[in-house]
Structures are given as structure tokens and as C-alpha cells.
Amino acid sequence: MQKKDGKWFTRKKGAMLVLTLCLVGAAAATTYYAVDLSDTAQEPAKEHMVDLNESPVETEAEAVISSEAEANLASQANEMDVDPKSLAGGNRQIRAEQETAGQETEAETEGMETEKVSSGQVNAVVSPTVSFASTQELQWPVAGKVLMDYSMDSTVYFATLDQYKYNPALIFGAEEGAQVVSAAKGIVDSITTNDETGTTIRMNLGDQYTLIYGQLENVAVAEGDVVERGQLLGYVAQPTKYYCKEGTNLYFAMEKDGAAEDPFLYLE
Incomplete structure (x- = not known):
């Protein structure tokens, strides 16, 4: 009986040993498989980490520029005691508003130009106009007397020239420096100088x-001026060499359609 019990115990002990070894082997196999799976899962993650760290040159340059911009904004923010982020947002808003204003201004300008063209508006220089009727009277242009009368029908004697010739003007004897005024409203066409009548105004x-x-000095008007009746034109000058013997005078002539007219007939 004791023999049988010894054999049973021995078999039971062997079975337990085998079972223990099986359990240990299974545990070892399970651990190895788990470690292998962990390594396999970590390899893609490592590769992904490498890809993220390898930045292109352009990205690094952009990062440098962005850093410098942020530094500038931060500097401005420190000087103005504001938040750099709000400053950056404000700059973007200002740029957007400026662009919008520029677009609106261009649109308004184009619209105004189109409106002018469509309405036929043309910028034109309006020249002043004057008028004179044959019934109007002329103001005496200088204080003095008629030294030589108008004569286009017959010749008159010119003492300085010692000759007879036609006289298309009135020659008023006047003191040197006497005021000469406009006999009627008009526009100054020209101011010239010649040997016979000296400084001369055509109106x-x-x-x-x-x-x-004619025979003027110190002219008080300019070409293109609109001169009123009685307005100062200048002063009587010393006579030219054509009128030395006649003395100081005002040469006063009138034309109609380029032909001589007797100004005495129009004097008031």
C-alpha cells in the first residue's frame, strides 16, 4: 500500500512540474510577443518624428522672418504699451481699410470722368468780351487841347518833318507826365514801341x-487786361524825334474794321 502511494505521489509531482514548466513557457512566449509588437508599433512613430523634424529651407526662412516680425511688433507694443497681437491685427485692419479707400477713390474718379464725358462737359477758357456802338461817346483821354487835327481827306503840315502828309490821329498837346486815361472800356490787345509814336497801346x-x-511812359496796364472807361493807362512821355517841334503830346487814333476813323467825332 505504501508503494502505491509513493508511486502516485511521484506521478502527481511530475505532472505538477510539467504543468509549471508549461505555464512558465507560455508566459515567456506572451512577453516576447508583446515586446515585439511594441517595437513594431514604435518604428512608424520614430519615422514620423524624423519627418516632422526635417523642415525644408523655405519653412526655416519663413520662421525667421515671422520671428523678426513678431519681435518688431513686440517692440512697437512695448513703446505704445499695447498687446502685440492687437497691434498686428490693427495693422492688418489699417491695410485693409487703405486698400478699400483706394478702390473707392478710383471708382469715384472713374465715375466722375464718365459722367463728364456722358454729359458733354468740356473745360473751356472763357475770353472776356466788350462792345462799342457808333452812338457811344469817348471820354477825353488827357487834359489838353488839340494840337493837330485828324485829316485823311487832305494833308497837314508837320513842323518837325517839315512836310505835308495825312494825319490819321488827333494830336493832343499835353504836359509831360500828364495822366492818360482810357476813353472807353476795352481790352488791351498790345503794348509796343516804335520810332514815331514811342510806347503805344492798342485797345x-x-x-x-x-x-x-501813343507817346506814353510808365504804362499802368498789361496785354490782355480789361480796362474800364476812365482807368489810368499811363503818362505823357517826352516827344519822339517825329514830334520835337510840336512838343509833348498824346497820339490818339481810332480805327473801324482796320480803317482810320476821326476820334474827334466820338468825343463827349
């Missing part, structure tokens, strides 16, 4: 009438 009265003032 357009309108309706093809012209007045001519």
Missing part, C-alpha cells in the same frame, strides 16, 4: 473798333 473796344494811344 480793342469790340465790334471792330480800336483805339490807339
Whole structure:
């Protein structure tokens, strides 16, 4: 009986040993498989980490520029005591508003130009106009007397020239420096100088009438001026070599359509 019990115990002990070895082997196999799976799962993650760290040159340059911009904004923010982020947002808003304003201004300008063209508006220089009727009277242009009368029908004697010739003007004897005024409203066409009448003003009265003032000095008007009746034109000058013997005078002539007219007939 004891023999049988010894054999059973021995078999039981052997079975337990085998079972223990099987359990240990299974545990070892399970651990190895888990470690292998962990290594396999970590390899893609490592590869992914490498890809993220390998940045292209352009990305690094952009990062440098971005850092410098942030530094500048931060510096401005420190000086103005504001948040750099709000400063950056404000700059973007200002740029957007400026672009919008520029687009609106261009659109308004184009619209105005289109409106002008469509309405036929043209910028034109409006020239002043004057008029003179044959019934109007002329103001005496200088204080003095008629030294030589108008004469286009017959010749008159010119003492300085010692000859007879036609006289297309009135020659008023006047003191040197006497004021000469405009006999009628008109526009100064020209101011010239010649040997016979010295400094001479031609004035357009309108309706093809012209007045001519000669033997002047210190002229008070300019070409293109609109001169009112009685306005100062200048002063009586020393006589030219054509009128030395006649003395100081005002040469006063009138034309209609380019032909001589007797100004005495128009004097008031």
C-alpha cells in the first residue's frame, strides 16, 4: 500500500512540474510577443518624428522672418504699451481699410470722368468780351487841347518833318507826365514801341473798333487786361524825334474794321 502511494505521489509531482514548466513557457512566449509588437508599433512613430523634424529651407526662412516680425511688433507694443497681437491685427485692419479707400477713390474718379464725358462737359477758357456802338461817346483821354487835327481827306503840315502828309490821329498837346486815361472800356490787345509814336497801346473796344494811344511812359496796364472807361493807362512821355517841334503830346487814333476813323467825332 505504501508503494502505491509513493508511486502516485511521484506521478502527481511530475505532472505538477510539467504543468509549471508549461505555464512558465507560455508566459515567456506572451512577453516576447508583446515586446515585439511594441517595437513594431514604435518604428512608424520614430519615422514620423524624423519627418516632422526635417523642415525644408523655405519653412526655416519663413520662421525667421515671422520671428523678426513678431519681435518688431513686440517692440512697437512695448513703446505704445499695447498687446502685440492687437497691434498686428490693427495693422492688418489699417491695410485693409487703405486698400478699400483706394478702390473707392478710383471708382469715384472713374465715375466722375464718365459722367463728364456722358454729359458733354468740356473745360473751356472763357475770353472776356466788350462792345462799342457808333452812338457811344469817348471820354477825353488827357487834359489838353488839340494840337493837330485828324485829316485823311487832305494833308497837314508837320513842323518837325517839315512836310505835308495825312494825319490819321488827333494830336493832343499835353504836359509831360500828364495822366492818360482810357476813353472807353476795352481790352488791351498790345503794348509796343516804335520810332514815331514811342510806347503805344492798342485797345480793342469790340465790334471792330480800336483805339490807339501813343507817346506814353510808365504804362499802368498789361496785354490782355480789361480796362474800364476812365482807368489810368499811363503818362505823357517826352516827344519822339517825329514830334520835337510840336512838343509833348498824346497820339490818339481810332480805327473801324482796320480803317482810320476821326476820334474827334466820338468825343463827349
